[in-house]
Amino acid sequence: MKTKMKTIAIILTLPILLFALSNCGGAQNIEKNLEFSQNPPFKVVDAFYQDWVAGVKEGGSGTNVHITFSEKEDNVVIQNIYFRNQILEAKGNINEPNKYVGYLRHDKQRDIVMDNDPIKEAQNTPSIDFPFQLADNQAVVEYWINGKKNYFKISNLTKKDLIPYPQANPNQHE
Template identity: 30%
Template sequence: MKSFSRYILGGFLIFSFAQCGSSQQYAGQDEIPFRFGEIAIENWTRENSKETGINLFFPLENDVDTVIDSVHFRGRIVHPEKIKRGSYVVYVARFMNKQEPGDVIMHADPKKESINQPPVIIKRSPFELSPYEAVVSFMVNGETKYYKVSGIKETTSIVYPDKTKN
């Protein structure tokens, strides 16, 4: 009888720890305080440069006080920018693609090495998503909620003019 109770206790412990990994729950459709319009991906490049990236647009159909805290997309996390023009509100998540490092100066004089650029640290997302899915995090009553968005449409790519041109 003791061995049977140990199996029961062991099974209970295994199942209780298995629930720890699923602590980030997605908010349901009726739990989010906002409604999104058509969410779009815009790939972009800068003319005469190696700068590239992706802009992810989240237009809101209703203006609410809830602030989108972060966007998880293609394994990365960014804090979106809120753009408001009249009654039109859109959140833009800007993802810069990794740039190749420039020349690194190695010198005995630390003053000459101080002009080296530090590496860019990219935050990694804990969510596993398809390339056309994103997770939006927002705060409600001091609690972080997550909402998964699927079926994001890709628009035409944009080439921005060079920054150095007048």
Template identity: 25%
Template sequence: MMKVLKNTFLLFVIALTLIKCKSVPKLQKEAPTSLKEAYSQKWNAGYKDGVSGTDLYIRLHDKSIILDSVYFKEHVVKLKRVSTDSLLFVGRLKINTKITSNLKQTSFSTFQINDRECIISYKKEANMSLQYYKISNIIMRQPINYPSSPRKI
């Protein structure tokens, strides 16, 4: 009985290890051809106890990929298409709010980046599996000080 239980436990551990190894995302070595530029811009709401944060903008050359999420400055946020520009996506990181992303539960937790890098997740239209790419040398633009909360995206 103990031998059967021991073997079952061993098989369970091996299966978990294999599943975990398979689920570790890998960075693409080549940039998606549709990436054009990436820049960030800090912003501050101009009232007491106002929210502040950083917006990360990613512009595409064309619509051959679909941007999903971004890991930037220890935050994971969904990228949203800007309504006035179909090739521009933005991720809004709110700094002093009670909402925080749980990085340990995301696929981004395995990546190491600095303050001028981000990891994007995206899908190619031909291949709908999620892929990852590190963008380096993100341009930092001058901060914006809003008189109130920033406009909706």
């Protein structure tokens, strides 16, 4: 009877153990497959992030990531900024072509459709695995050059003071 219980315990435990070990390998950082550029075709001269909060309840809050480049080659396209487990589109400004900002909204609500109809649930956006393990003051710049995607890690973003936006325009008269 004891050996039968041991056999049952092993049969029940073995699949759980194998599943746990296989997940450990899958949970490893995808970053190993991605290499960071050591000599990118640009130089980062300023990189910081700045939290902000709106003065009205519905206004929300967020963090803006600012990166300024110098000596950036013309054929380099800055695509995304990876920051705090989010992929932010790097938005440039035509008046300042070497400055990029990524906008992260903290209060973004995901609408998840829960329904018996699988077609309605299929509208849900699957979560994306974040490919890097980064500290709060680190970011990765994704850029393209000569048709090839590259990554550059910035390890020392500085934190600027919070921007509290006012409730309403003080010059506005009723």
